[in-house]
Amino acid sequence: MLLKTEGIVIRSKDYGEANKIITLYTKNYGKLSLMARGAKKPKSRLSSISQLFTYGHYLFFRGSPRTMGTLSQGERLDSFRGLRQDLAKTAYAAYVAELVDKLIDEEEQPHSLFSLLLTILKFLDEGKDPEILARLFELKILVMAGYKPEVDRCVVCHSVKGPFAFSVKEGGFLCQRCHHADPQALRPKDNTLKLMRFLYHFDPSRLGEINVKPETKAELRHVMWLFMDHHTPLRLKSRHFLEQMGQFWK
Numbered sequence: 001m002l003l004k005t006e007g008i009v010i011r012s013k014d015y016g017e018a019n020k021i022i023t024l025y026t027k028n029y030g031k032l033s034l035m036a037r038g039a040k041k042p043k044s045r046l047s048s049i050s051q052l053f054t055y056g057h058y059l060f061f062r063g064s065p066r067t068m069g070t071l072s073q074g075e076r077l078d079s080f081r082g083l084r085q086d087l088a089k090t091a092y093a094a095y096v097a098e099l100v101d102k103l104i105d106e107e108e109q110p111h112s113l114f115s116l117l118l119t120i121l122k123f124l125d126e127g128k129d130p131e132i133l134a135r136l137f138e139l140k141i142l143v144m145a146g147y148k149p150e151v152d153r154c155v156v157c158h159s160v161k162g163p164f165a166f167s168v169k170e171g172g173f174l175c176q177r178c179h180h181a182d183p184q185a186l187r188p189k190d191n192t193l194k195l196m197r198f199l200y201h202f203d204p205s206r207l208g209e210i211n212v213k214p215e216t217k218a219e220l221r222h223v224m225w226l227f228m229d230h231h232t233p234l235r236l237k238s239r240h241f242l243e244q245m246g247q248f249w250k
C-alpha cells in the first residue's frame, strides 16, 4: 500500500552500490526504515530527499513486519543545510536524531514528538543556543520514552519546599529532610535546578532568546547525562562526539 506522510530523515546509510537505507521519523507512522533504491546516485530523484536531517513529504510502500518498506518519492520542504555545513550544529543535530532513533520504538508515537523534533532542528539550524536546545529535547523525549525525572517536588516525600538536591538514583529533586534517601545526591546550584524545571515545562515552539551562564549550562548537562546514564540503556556515539568536542574547545 502506498502511503504519504511528512517525515524527517534521522539516519541515512549506504547500502550496496547504489542504494541507501533511511530511517524516517514521520508525522503519521512513527519511525520507519525505508529502502531508497538508487539514492546514492546523484541524479536519482531520491538522492536529495534521502540526506540526513531532510524534512519533506514522503511517499512510500510500507513493509510487512518482516520486510523493509520502500521509498517511492518525496518532496523536500526544508533541507536544513546549515545543520550539515557547521560541525557544531551537525554534532548537536546528530545527537538529537540519535536520541529519537534509540529511545523510540518503531511503533506509532504521538504527533508531538514529530513537531518537537522539527522545532529543535529548525532552531539549531537558525543558530539558537544548542546546549539549551539539547537539554530541552532530552527532558521532553525522556518523558515520552517513560523516563520522567521528578522536577516539581521531592521524589521521596513529595514536598514542594526547597532547596533541593538532585538524586540520580531516586530520579529527581530531593528535599533536605530526605537527604538520607541518597547521601550521594548531587548538589547543583539553585539556578541549575530552576533551569531544569523551566525547560521541563516549557513549550519549545515559544523559545526566544535565552541567556544562561555557561557554568549553569555545564552543570545542567552534567546532571542530565548522569541521570540518563543511570536510568536509560543509551550509549550514544553522537554524545561521545559532543564530549570530545567539548574537550577540544576548552
Ligand SMILES: [Zn+2]
Residues within 6 Å of the ligand: 154, 155, 156, 157, 158, 159, 174, 175, 176, 177, 178
Ligand atoms: Zn523529601
